[in-house]
Amino acid sequence: MSDTGLTELVRMWIDGWVVSRGSSDPIDEPWGWTIDVGQPTHVARHVLPEPTEADVRKIAAATTAPGTWLKLFAEDEVVLPWLGAGWRHAGAGFLMTCRLKPERAQAPAGYTLTRWSRGGVTRVLVRTREGHFAARGQIARAGGHVVVDQIETAPEHQRKGLGGLVMRSLQSAAHEAGATTGVLVGTPDGRALYSSLGWTTRSPMASLWYEPSDAALAE
Incomplete structure (x- = not known):
């Protein structure tokens, strides 16, 4: 890569x-x-x-x-x-890439994580125990790589590790499906999170x- x-x-x-x-x-x-x-x-x-x-x-x-x-x-x-x-x-x-590998993705206390796939897209949803929206994200497969898209954490649930949880769950799902490379375009705020998870800035x-x-x- x-x-x-x-x-x-x-x-x-x-x-x-x-x-x-x-x-x-x-x-x-x-x-x-x-x-x-x-x-x-x-x-x-x-x-x-x-x-x-x-x-x-x-x-x-x-x-x-x-x-x-x-x-x-x-x-x-x-x-x-x-x-x-x-x-x-x-x-x-920032255009970023990473080499995919298995990741541990366990929701912290007070949150639940749901993952499903349809039409080439895998989505992850994090909610509170009461069912309130907390964070989300999705990946789309294209050949041997996936593109990470629409990573979002509700303002009231930020700085609780939920963005990392979503990313690790998506990366693990991609690896399980046989993809080897992740690609995304992130914001300056997201760049710090992605870098901490092994992503490299390319442009x-x-x-x-x-x-x-x-x-x-x-x-």
């Missing part, structure tokens, strides 16, 4: 992400891929593993649909100056979406 190029890693992430989210198959572009997502605030996304200023400016200039996203695998400070009015920065991200990622102002839409 350490010898895998960035473009291949990004494609591995995409292949699992579209399964996880039920999105369209990725469409090959000269600069990367386009994916139809089909949600009101996330209509489509353009993914550029090695973004250039010319490509980003061309895509941005041609974008008219609110809810169009850009995923640019580069530092924020490099790509943000290439984008004009109407583009919103969703924050920094930064800038995430942006198009949401022009009302004034711009009226022009």
